[in-house]
Amino acid sequence: MTVSPKVTAGVLASALSTLVVWGASLAGVEVPTVVQGAIITILVAAAGYFVSDPARS
Helix, strand or coil, X not given: CCCCHHHHHHHXXXXXXXXXXHHHXXXXXXXXXXXXXHHHHHHHHHHXXXXXXXXXX
């Protein structure tokens, strides 16, 4: 079983958003949970949009 590149991109985007929020908190910026959710949603949607799926080509 192989994992779709879109799924991999979405997982990496959500991990990246976690690191961005963590880095912001280290810098003293308080990021509300609603904004954290929006960051995750935007990055995962962008990753899913821009990464192609070879099974659907």
